[in-house]
Amino acid sequence: MRLQAGCEIVVEAEADCAVVAMLRPRSNAAQWLVSETWRFTPQVRPSEYIDGFGNVCQRFIVPRGRMTIRAELEVETDADIATPGTAPATAPALLPPDTLQYLLPSRYCPSDRLFDDVLDIVGDASPGAGQVEAICGWIRRHVVYRYGESNASTDAIETMRHGAGVCRDYAHVGIALCRALRLPARMVVGYLYGLEPMDLHAWFEVWLDGRWYTCDATQADPRGGRIVVAIGRDAADVAFLTNHGGLSTVDMQVWVGLTPAG
Amino acid sequence: MRLQAGCEIVVEAEADCAVVAMLRPRSNAAQWLVSETWRFTPQVRPSEYIDGFGNVCQRFIVPRGRMTIRAELEVETDADIATPGTAPATAPALLPPDTLQYLLPSRYCPSDRLFDDVLDIVGDASPGAGQVEAICGWIRRHVVYRYGESNASTDAIETMRHGAGVCRDYAHVGIALCRALRLPARMVVGYLYGLEPMDLHAWFEVWLDGRWYTCDATQADPRGGRIVVAIGRDAADVAFLTNHGGLSTVDMQVWVGLTPAG
């Protein structure tokens, strides 16, 4: 399916402020970037670099005052996502080298503290896809989707205890529990067609039987129509705006629709 | 300056044909990609990869028959290019590792056969920028710009003997002679504002005194307004369309203009 998506973010800086924006998707096996347009008001000329996960990062200075960042994208992506079905876990010795970093504990996914909890959660589910399904089911039953219950410091263990959070918290719990089973799992942020209320979204991917599978514990039956913007170990790696000073987000609009001819 | 540029290429395949297109620019220190739109008719969904030089390559199958590939770009770039002035050559021991490959001879730039010739050409020009200026001057005096005198197999030595060629041949001679002086030099293809007749263009860059400088022996006084599309050792690395079968280019249009508000 072909999607038109985009966002417009208004930020305000107390003083000239260095910013890294992680909002520019790349083409890959699952999506092809047909069109994109960037508008910065006032005009700046960002420099770009690719981070260690392959994400495109745009660096620029927000001059004192307000700046509007607007991205318009057209992306060809899959209407449906592959479900792991009964895919088994890949034996550790057969995991590709670049999946191994996604087994390690990270800031918001302290999987090293969940080795026992995860066994209770997955019970006797079949290794691999069955366990992942059990984890997503557990999250949907034990975590309520509610704004304002978590913040930028909340990690997966806190969300599990507190029982409430938003999409990024759901993803952190899913990732931490998968890693505690030695299943590589990573954070994804991007656009999702049909999301309500519309916003940038976060979900996760798990490596089973030789490939990454999309998982989204916020949906009982995860849909396609996804545009991946950035990938990382957890939210620390994929913040859409990182600033090194006093920047605040004043407004943010996000939209995703079908391309007229798509 | 802000440029609107693009191309439309019509190809014809005798049978389904695997193609690699190297037409997608990247943002870098010298240019920022504000907007781009791709249209393939009939629709295909390319897969993309980054080659060893950092170029974006799009792979796809051209189905039997005709296909139109259309790219529309908007790019912020410099109106003027830096000239090396009196920049000295960088001592070999101080060259950054990734410049060293551009000292090696390559398919169209057999610099290992030009160690003697280049000394005659540069004479007692001052090492570095002075030598590069002497090389560009020599090319302008000894090579006539004329279509049909060279082909896809013509190398720098043949062009020097024959005394005629097009932009890619000019670049090959410049690169080969610079490398024969142990100055790193590399091929660039892209768009040039104001080029007549309009077409995709080729030029070269030389490393002097800690940075790459743009050189274009087809112009007495090289202008800016350049959009870099691909970089490599020589034309072998930066073909805008590589096919592995019977593909022919039926038509090709290229345009570069100022963005209305630019």
Place this chain on the structure above:
Amino acid sequence: MRLQAGCEIVVEAEADCAVVAMLRPRSNAAQWLVSETWRFTPQVRPSEYIDGFGNVCQRFIVPRGRMTIRAELEVETDADIATPGTAPATAPALLPPDTLQYLLPSRYCPSDRLFDDVLDIVGDASPGAGQVEAICGWIRRHVVYRYGESNASTDAIETMRHGAGVCRDYAHVGIALCRALRLPARMVVGYLYGLEPMDLHAWFEVWLDGRWYTCDATQADPRGGRIVVAIGRDAADVAFLTNHGGLSTVDMQVWVGLTPAG
């Protein structure tokens, strides 16, 4: 100075166990690997890969029972380390792209929770080297070096509260506090000449004024004679042995000495 160093590790596996060893140093600007010899008993043939931080990782299967891993190294390294003196912090906009990941919070260095604490700790120390010196001094005054007070799950905040730990805990506190000041900081593990009792060691590096500086809060006056084995965000990235099953370390010997002729 030229060092002879090495380690011999005896592990025991309950069943065939996939392992990643991160024990193989690489040559770099600060050290040159003159000689190395690896012995695995029983013999295995590891496969190697380079991780996202540039570390050499050796993968192999430890068969059920005991295995001895022995590494002998000879490395040319600096007898003294550069001290930052009065080096200022690098402005965020000028940090090289690959240092930016070392500003992010990580599993054991939750710098996002230390923005307030660090201001108390550094007080009015001069930005950059002065702040780093204040941080190292604070650690030496507030953290006692004692085995058995921390474990593989202990993070910097826990060490700060508890006031005791070992070299990896000292490094985690230093890294977390530097990042809270927006100074890039990263974990280093390796060998240190003259360490007592001899063991593999951990310290950290901080980016100031355009380069990485070695910091080691376990020493009042950090010495050179260091062989860097691995680098990462924190201990999660640089475990010398990662196993995905039931492996235990039975014995470990480490040695570092001067090469006879060195």
Place this chain on the structure above:
Amino acid sequence: MRLQAGCEIVVEAEADCAVVAMLRPRSNAAQWLVSETWRFTPQVRPSEYIDGFGNVCQRFIVPRGRMTIRAELEVETDADIATPGTAPATAPALLPPDTLQYLLPSRYCPSDRLFDDVLDIVGDASPGAGQVEAICGWIRRHVVYRYGESNASTDAIETMRHGAGVCRDYAHVGIALCRALRLPARMVVGYLYGLEPMDLHAWFEVWLDGRWYTCDATQADPRGGRIVVAIGRDAADVAFLTNHGGLSTVDMQVWVGLTPAG
């Protein structure tokens, strides 16, 4: 099998001379580096970098006068090499991205000029392994192994015309002819157990049916016992010593034997 190999090279510099040595093998899927020792007399401390093909390059200054470079290696490698049997060519659309560069013409392998010749040479051999076998057979019948018939500027077409050359020329012809059939092919230099007279050796690899196969047209029945030191498009990329000034090789000894316990 486990091999002890090494070389000792004596060079002489008219003046201080910057050098890049490409003599340090890496562990990979086909070989594991058990031990290595480097001696430079007089002592220097090289800096190392990895080039675009993954080769380890050591840079250093040879001071005016003589220098001895000595490498001792112990490597676990395969006693036998896989033969392609009846492996088919991989369809162009299915070639992995990093094999595509090995389809391009290069300095010593101008495959773009051999599209017609290669068809005569392979005749109706079966696509893939059959064609490669036909190419190697043709080389053995039409090129005599003789020193002094070629030099550092000789390319594959000159060797084909002249009918004589050494291992590097054999490899260039094989690579150029394979590429003319759109089979990815690359140059390899390294050690070969049992070579007579002993020297550093050159051969090539061709990509068939999803993997690289070792080809060596200097042998009717290519043996294993190979240590790969460097890989590239052709000899331009894998010179064991590149200097940027007046350096001469005064003496060179090479040895390869079985490890006593191997």
